[in-house]
Amino acid sequence: MSILGAINPVLTAGLSGDDGWHLQAYVARGGYEALKSILAKKESSEKIIAEVKASVLRGRGGAGFPTGLKWSFMPHAVQGDRYIICNTDEGEPGTFKDRDLIRYNPHAVIEGMAIAAYAIEANRGYNYIHGEIWELYQRFEEALEEARAAGFIGQNILKSGFSFELFAHHGYGAYICGEETALLESIEGKKGQPRFKPPFPASFGLYGKPTTVNNTETLASIPFIIKMGGEAFMNLGKPNNGGTKLFSVSGHVNRPGNYEVPLGTPFAKLLEMCGGMRGGRKLKAVIPGGSSAPVLPADLIMDCTLDYDSIGKAGSMLGSGAVIVMDETTCMVKALERLSRFYHEESCGQCTPCREGTGWLYDIVRRIEAGEGRVDDLDTLEYIAGNICGRTICALGEAAAFPVQSFVKHFWDEFIYHIQHKTCLVPKDVQWAGSGFHRLVEEA
């Protein structure tokens, strides 16, 4: 199991063994009680949305938008199909939490979706699952079958008169399909490209119908909120940052994996749960919220608590909670080259600044890394990144620009050294020593 630790868990509470994902085990943990209770009470949708608002649950996909507020955007008057979409297109480098939720606790997602559907009056739902995690797509299908057989999904659920059909849908691995409108295009069978907004999905979503898209973890948090109350969830975290959150810790720590901790937990505590830095090396930098979040040098991150506000104040984003830890053996130019290449490859190519700008950024960073940097390159990088930001259809432009801006800002000297000396500030042998991957290759 790669959920390695938790404090006051909600999402991972009571999980044990490999069979814990089945319906029976979920029900034994108190699953589907929230759904049953709202159906039995014929709870009003306003009340549910108020509860979610009270929980201060913020979107776990990365943007941190308040979930209850999002739900309240769904127009009431519109008849016909209405959709709730679960976004399991977890493609952000560093992020691997949603796949574990699907693997170990799929019914929490299903129940969360059913409750969301009830609250926003949706009659259909899709869970869009990342293309590279095929076995988890199959697992979700199996869980869905269980839920349908038990009458939690389908027509006239538990004889309440409420009907909700839920389907799994798998993508083909394009990062951009995690952007909610590109995801909708993809479900519609089109090329995954973000739509221009407005209109937002709530008014013009899947097939032009009112639609709400939520992250997997967000939806999996819903049953607890309904069962225990929004306030209980809020109190797990801290004001404006309700609940617990999964953090996918990767990089130079002793025990990389998923950890569920309350929002507001000090970063140092999380690092301690991960067994500290590998080989007792010195922390150099952390990307706290997935690869698109600005990098924070060690001194800044060590003062942070893990919540939207604290990380935001430090100049980065909590994002999806993907914590990428880099130690002193890391060459920041090399690290940025890898990130820039990713965003260059994954730009959908639709709008000019992103299509052209991401390639230009990568070209320059690659050149610096290859020892062909020029003195004015860093200014050019800043210039290009600035020209992308705020001028694109979706946030991928910023996602590509933020790493460049933050790496160059915080590690300016290292980049200058690279340009001037045509090689890394961190000696190659030190880099090699720090790289588990290379060590394995050499041993083999």
Add this chain to the structure above:
Amino acid sequence: MLEIEINGKKAEVPEGSTVIEAAQLSGVYIPHFCYHKKLSIAASCRMCLVEVEKSARPLPACATPVTNGMKVFTHSALAVKAQQSVMEFLLINHPLDCPVCDQGGECLLQDVAVGYGSAKSCFAEKKHVTKGKNAGSLISMREMSRCIHCTRCVRFGEEIAGIMELGMAYRSAHSEITTFLGRAIESELSGNLTDVCPVGALTSKPFRYTARSWELTSHRSISPHDSIGANITVQTRAGRVMRVLPHENEAVNECWLSDKDRFSYTALHTEERLTKPMLKQGGEWREVSWNDALDYVAHGLKDIAASAGNDALAALAAPWASVEELYLLQKLMRGLGSDNVDCRPRRRDFSLDGKHAGATWLGMKIADLRHLESVLVVGSFLHKDHPLLTQRLRHAVQKHHAEINILSVTDEDPKLALHTRQTVRPSELLYALAAVVREAAKIKGVSMPELASVPENESARKIATSLMNAGSKAVLLGHVAEQADTAGLLHQLGLRLAELTGANFGFLGEAANSVGGQLLGLGEKAKMNAHQMFANPRQAYFLFGLEPELDVANPVKTVAALKAAKMVVLATPFKHAPALQYADALLPLAAFTETSGTYVNIEGCAQSFAGAASPSGESRPGWKILRVLANALDLPGFAFESSEEVLREAWREAGVKVDAEGYVSGLDNKLTHAPELKLPSSAQLREGELERIADVPIYMTDPTVRRAAPLQETPASASPKARASAATLKKLGLAAEDAVVVRQDGGEARLTLALDEGVPEGCLRVAAGHPATSALGGMFAPISVERA
């Protein structure tokens, strides 16, 4: 109305406007690439970013709706910086080789770069290169590195042409516009891609690298190739036509052209052009002077009239001859004492002649087609015969969910979503339409005993219901319905259906000047019509602008009559080889770009045009030839100095009034003395016979397009096959790809069989208008087939 302030200037704009539209209304230009007024909004090029008050980020003007009191700044520091940066991004991978680019001088990217870009860029990396593609004979996709990914072409395909032949494959900077799996672009509207493409990526293959845009002189003209009379700009260099572009006219062709209209000019300078008058003397063809030629023709006509009677003369003109030409031809023949003049060479049924209340037409404005909610099209190869009218219907479907119903003889996909389609044999078209009339009568509660014997069917019910329920609706008859043996009855049934349902009734129109010919009374008031003059062979024929083997209803009978005649005069822009056998004089006619004249299009708009180029060789405008010939014949009343004079007299004589906007009087689809509606019992075919279904392939419709090489290289111009359904083939004991001989009226053609489930059982689809089938007879007549 909403109030908006653009750069400090207040303006009122309609609700629902976008900022770019509002700016246009107030005379402010906002640079853009992906925005195109006829296409959906992509908001992807980001060139139109402007500053909007209260927004920290610049917003795309094309996708930002105007709100009341909005303040927009198109030249503020925020906007200019955004525009400059986008321009720089667009240029980093764009080849900066304007001097050798075919688009240079008329390139939106070039213009906007000069106006809104910055002089310098700090880009110093390698440029991205995209491989060129082969997209067929009309569109060049060789320089795809020039593409700026605006996706106008993709949206054009989906939204206007109705077929997505281009798409943007791959992601990121690897994105490229491509055809599917290397296929050619086949849409009949494909030439418009070269107009919508703002850069030199999609260019006209026939035109490219033949001239620079600034060397060309533009002349307005009218396309002669279909019934709408698309407005064109003919561009010439040193008197030679170099290319044809659309001239925007919202009422007719909007900003589009069909490929036929755009590329037919390539036929103008082929070797087949007839550049000198020619006479056959002693079995030998000789080039002669105009004087000798017209003397010879005048004497010949006079002699025959004197010896065999005036009635021994007959004239048949093409329906793409101008009003002026048709009027003078009729006047000349009448001057010679003959009333045998017609311009409806493909018609078979003339039973309503003398019963029309006016000239038959669309019954509505072309531009209003897009507002229709339900349409029944009867007997038409819709998108092939009427590319731009079909585009209007496509708009009605896409934007307003119009229900399009088709009752026809093949099931070709007109590239628009259909509500109902019924495909029947040509001989059954009548009963199928009668069934719809019957259903409509039933819904309306009107008794129609004369249709009591017509069998009911589900399609008819659906069509009638669709028409009944719609607000704005039309019943439109196409080529098949006009050229069928039962055209008169189809007209009557169509009228009846329109009356019952409250729909507009109209015709999609055969050719550029079909309406003009009717207004002049050509054929309708003649003694012998286009059929009779060949069924009862005459001694002298004057053929004007058409090629008998390819442009008439029954080539076998027509050519037989021509061969038996004492004298055949052919006025034509091209040396038509088969005519050398039976003709006695060939008079070189100026092509459509080389003459002045007037066409009355299907909505009744008289569109006059002037010559754009000098006539090729010694060819002369038709109206001048006829005028001088009349002088040679000593006929009075031909002292015309200009084609305008001819037109004025033509309208005066025909009693036609033309209003300020060019619309003519005298249009009416009703019948004055409607004959009793009596359906014949269905015709029985003889053993071994099939019904022929003949379309005229899209690029074989007139002598000019037939000689346009780039059009002839398209898949649509592949040599015709004999097409039949599996059931028909089985009955015949034949299989697809078998070589067969098909026979009609004593003529035969050797063809290959092809399987086509869209052809009704018992029918054989054999195209007309093609040299391979020009020895065959009637377009919808019985045909026999056997193994070769």
